[in-house]
Amino acid sequence: MKNYNIAVLPGDGIGPDVVKEGLKVLQALADADASFQFDSTTFEWNSDFYLKHKRMMPEEGLDTLKNYDAILFGAVGDPRVPEHIPIWELIMPIRKYFKQYVNLRPIKKLPGVNSPLKVDGNIDFYVFRENAEGEYSNSGGRLYQQTNEELAIQNTVITRQGVERLSRYAFDYAEKHNIGEVVNATKSNAIIHSMGLWDEVVKETASEYEEIKVVDVYIDALAAHLVQRPESFDVIVASNLFGDILSDLGAALVGGLGLSPSGNLNPEREFPSMFEPVHGSAPDISGKNIANPIAQIWSGALMLEHLGREDLAGIVMRSIEDVIEAGSVLTPDLGGTAHTDEVGDAIVQAVHKRM
Numbered sequence: 368m369k370n371y372n373i374a375v376l377p378g379d380g381i382g383p384d385v386v387k388e389g390l391k392v393l394q395a396l397a398d399a400d401a402s403f404q405f406d407s408t409t410f411e412w413n414s415d416f417y418l419k420h421k422r423m424m425p426e427e428g429l430d431t432l433k434n435y436d437a438i439l440f441g442a443v444g445d446p447r448v449p450e451h452i453p454i455w456e457l458i459m460p461i462r463k464y465f466k467q468y469v470n471l472r473p474i475k476k477l478p479g480v481n482s483p484l485k486v487d488g489n490i491d492f493y494v495f496r497e498n499a500e501g502e503y504s505n506s507g508g509r510l511y512q513q514t515n516e517e518l519a520i521q522n523t524v525i526t527r528q529g530v531e532r533l534s535r536y537a538f539d540y541a542e543k544h545n546i547g548e549v550v551n552a553t554k555s556n557a558i559i560h561s562m563g564l565w566d567e568v569v570k571e572t573a574s575e576y577e578e579i580k581v582v583d584v585y586i587d588a589l590a591a592h593l594v595q596r597p598e599s600f601d602v603i604v605a606s607n608l609f610g611d612i613l614s615d616l617g618a619a620l621v622g623g624l625g626l627s628p629s630g631n632l633n634p635e636r637e638f639p640s641m642f643e644p645v646h647g648s649a650p651d652i653s654g655k656n657i658a659n660p661i662a663q664i665w666s667g668a669l670m671l672e673h674l675g676r677e678d679l680a681g682i683v684m685r686s687i688e689d690v691i692e693a694g695s696v697l698t699p700d701l702g703g704t705a706h707t708d709e710v711g712d713a714i715v716q717a718v719h720k721r722m
């Protein structure tokens with residue numbers, strides 16, 4: 368039996384509400400299966416913490432998190448704090464320091480969920496987004512402010528090593544699941560330096576995988592294809608910015624942000640990986656107990672998979688599907704009238720039935 372130590376960062380807004388439901392479901396698994404036990408420690412590193420201490424986490428925050436098996440994250444963001452602060456002082460440092468260079472974003476339409484599109488087949492693909500460099504760099508600056516000559520430069524940092532490790536992870540996944548084609552989201556016709564290197568390294572890495580073909584698709588065309596025929600995709604590799612955009616597009620195709628989980632993975636397992644819903648703190652619905660907790664609960668399933676408990680992850684996924692298919696306990700974003708905790712309770716009940 369392994370006793371996992373999980374660090375929990377509920378964050379702001381709807382974060383704490385959905386995290387509570389995520390933990391409830393993990394606890395239901397632990398109650399039913401003696402071979403899966405965990406301890407969770409909650410860290411209130413959020414916008415209130417920032418307003419008090421002028422920083423998003425304590426100085427030794429990263430060291431504190433280092434020894435946990437995984438991090439479960441809710442969402443951060445608060446109208447009283449400039450938007451870039453939680454991103455650059457909490458999320459980015461965790462992703463970078465713990466070398467969580469793969470951002471895993473499953474886009475899967477669950478049975479019973481309506482897509483805004485008429486689609487014949489299954490929408491079920493993965494976006495592997497580069498998570499540690501790329502367009503989201505803090506390199507650049509502004510000159511000649513408040514003059515007619517004012518200009519801003521924002522540098523994109525693409526490294527051979529960064530592209531190689533990300534694409535290798537995606538190709539390994541494709542190989543393991545017998546997927547013969549990987550789509551590379553690019554724009555090397557216009558962004559010649561950084562995307563040029565990106566394409567080269569993706570292709571070189573792919574050459575080590577005999578069974579896998581890489582198809583370069585320009586990001587603008589890819590956005591259109593994802594709307595026209597989302598069912599034809601299996602694996603997409605994308606830079607930080609392109610992956611961010613594609614995964615919000617993907618989320619919209621399969622029921623919205625309330626159903627979109629993600630994992631920030633350190634594949635070498637040298638450091639903890641972090642699991643969080645794609646959505647933000649949603650100040651517009653915060654405090655109303657109507658946020659959909661499924662993205663958070665699903666992120667917990669990704670965590671279980673990463674911890675080697677694919678069996679338990681499967682139970683969580685089928686329990687989510689049970690509740691969605693039954694259709695009687697759903698939050699307003701899915702057309703229901705249920706509250707956040709009621710959806711969590713329904714999924715817990717489904718877990719108990721399945722264990």
Ligand code: ATP
Binds near residue numbers: 443650652658662700
């Ligand atoms: P961020 O900048 O952190 O990405 P955002 O401004 O994109 O945040 P979100 O907090 O992700 O905003 O919310 C976008 C919209 O989706 C809002 O209208 C919000 O209410 C809705 N939304 C987000 N998460 C959920 C959820 N779990 N359940 C229901 N609705 C949600």
Ligand code: MG
Binds near residue numbers: 647
């Ligand atoms: Mg957003």
